Amino acid sequence: MSEQVATAGDDPGEGSVRVVGTAHVSADSVEEVERVIDEERPDVVAVELDEGRYRQMQGETPDDIEPGDLLRGNTVFQFIAYWMLSYVQTQMGEKFDIQPGADMLAACETAEEFGIDVALVDRDIQNTIQRFWARMSLREKLHMVGGLAFGVTDSRVVGLTAGLIVGLIAGPIIGLLGESVFGIGLPIMTRLTGGLLLAVVGSYVLDAVAQQFVDADRSLLYGIGGGLAVGIVGGVGLGLADPLVSAVLGDFAVRIVGSMTLGVSLGVLVGAVAGIAIDVLGLDAGAEEEYEEFDMAELTDTDVVSMMMEEFRQFSPGGAEALIDERDAYIAHNLVDLRAQGKHVVAIVGAGHREGIERYLAEPETLPPMESLTGTAESTGFPWGKLLAGAISVGFVAFFVLLAMAGVRNDFLLRLFAAWFVVNGVFAFGLAKLAGARWSSSLVGGLVAWMTSVNPLLAPGWFTGYVELRHTPVNVSDISTLNRLLSDEEKPLTDLVGEMFDVPLFRLIMIVAATNIGSIVASLLFVTYVLPLFGQELGGLDGVSRLMIDGARNSADLIWGALT
Structure with a gap:
């Protein structure tokens, strides 16, 4: 186990906090947690849990995903990030024959046994995952999702x-x-x-x-x-x-x-x-071999934990900030508040958080404001995606406007738009249905696909998923089901995939992805095959180019005339 230090406040009337760093998949950590609480008999046992994870640990059903949340755009990706983190921890737990989170469960049960209050001091997991996802770069996200794919x-x-x-x-x-x-x-x-x-x-x-x-x-x-x-x-x-x-x-x-x-x-x-x-x-197979090389007793050793945290920080500085640094500060805020109330606290946290939390406890004036650690985080880096989406939207509208200003017949423009609508709708609908969506969900995705192709910041998969969630509940517990299925190394792959599609969360992810892919492919097909076919009526590429130049000239003349 890592060294545990009791930190007292400057005011003689303040309490103290003893931080115990654990490995979440270590049987030794469970024994150490029980022993420390028994010896200390504190006023409060603080655990690295939020309300949702605590209720899930107690056997309660997690909250379902709200359909409206899916329309925010990143909900599915955040669940993938949560799934990745959960899967890695589950795999390590299986390697060392211990239930992930057993240390926190032992802390709660031991505290209840002695009649000690339990304080949930961690940030809400959904908030953490949202900020974790937002802080990662596109390259880091692709690397992470790719790592999950090769791992599972x-x-x-x-x-x-x-x-x-x-x-x-x-x-x-x-x-x-x-x-x-x-x-x-x-x-x-x-x-x-x-x-x-x-x-x-x-x-x-x-x-x-x-x-x-x-x-x-x-x-x-x-x-x-x-x-x-x-x-x-x-x-x-x-x-x-x-x-x-x-x-x-x-x-x-x-x-x-x-x-x-x-x-x-x-x-x-x-x-x-x-x-x-x-x-x-x-x-x-590298990840599997890497688990076997770990000595569980070393996972709470300061040097080993520091090395692992540094490696993660090099992979994703922004992700490490949301997943480690911000939570260190959030937990320390709550512990400082408990200490200020005169409470003697034993805090059970992951070994990776112990050093940062103790530093804040020793120098609470260095804590960032609490409001900076909560709420929705904005993505970092230059918004290339928004810029590209805006350019596509402007280009699509400009194409139709310039042709209209050049005097192209309305019936031609209506046929062109109808083709755009049908091609996008058929592919989005078809792939959504192929992924297992309901008829109503697939139809909604197909009907909005033309619009979402014009504005890539929207995605038909969000709308398909919205309707799907109205009929099929999806919650965090589905991740545990997926982890259990993926741990069965004897099951044939075809049977495994079939059972995974029976899990609502996996089916939702596949439906959203398939609908979006269908719309993307349809847009490419339209530009490649259908648009040149229509362009032949206008004299081919040269004819279309001349018409758009004429449309731009006519538009400029109209605007100039209005201004003068």
Whole structure:
């Protein structure tokens, strides 16, 4: 255990505070907590808990997420951050065979046994996670979420998923620039479309055959890999499906399907290879081995804790400030108040907080104002996202306004807007439903997708999630369920994913993400495929450019005339 120091106030009438630093997953910490409280018999036992976590520890059901909170935008991401922190602690608890938070539970139960008051001195966890998320940079957030993915998901699945997302974005780019830049014309697009047809059929057949010899996880991998091989050789290489493609699909559809096929195929192939390489080389097993190297007795040693805190601070200075420094000050504020009331206090806190809290107790005049430690935190750094979102919104509105000012017919603009509405709506609706959303939730996401694409600061997934939460309660306890499922190393991956989708929080995250991805992909497809098709009516790219210049000139003349 770390050294425990009793800190008294300057006024003789003040009480004292003894800070006990614990490891939240240490059986030794539980014994030490019980012993210190028994020896000291303080007036108050202060614990590093807030009201919500205390009620959850007592077996009460946590509060549900309010649907309106989801519309604030970062609620889902904050739950992911909370999930990451909870998962790491749960994994360590399993390694050392102790329930996470057992030290705090022991402190509360021992205090109640001796009739001692318990003080909850930590900041509300939702406030902490919100500030933690807001203080992290975009790079740190991506790193953190990626670390969670590799820690809780098979690396092969992570690779395939990442490849699929990259491929969905790359497909429209290939469709836009393929012929002019890469020489990928209609004949190649026909081969690629035929390759997709054979790949789908081949994947289904090979997966069914492979299931007779290997487990479901491997059969799925073999099916996808084999299907891609069949599609590449038989469809792209030999053109076996070309007659069928030419007879059924038109040139426009072939161009869309072909370019998306190339983008997604390349993305999935590269992602799968990367995932298999990570799995074979064991590059995602470092965290597990690292747990086993820890001696639990060392986790409360000052030098070890300081080193771990410093490493986290180097990874995310802003995140460390919200998760460690601010909570040190918040807890110290409450302990100083208890001491000023003449109370003899034993404070049970994580070892990482002990040094900072004791420094504030010794010099309470250095404490920051309490109001600076609560409330919503603003994101740090330059608001590139807001700037980009504003530029997209202005550009979209300007495009329609300039065409209108150039004299383009209203029926053309209405058809163009209708196409924008339909393309965004279909993709957002379809992916939301595929992720398990209700019909009503998917419909709402589809109906607002056109608007959220115009203003990226909004997201159709928030609205889909809002409606979903009206019917399906989601709360913090779902994280414990997810951690329990993920700790089962024997369960087949397909069964694991199915059971995870049965957990409301995971399904909500997937629905929100799928709806947003659908809208993003739809916007790319519209700009790449649909807009050029409409542009042909106006004389192609050159014609559209001339009309927008004419519209700008007419707008300037109108404004100048009004001013003069």
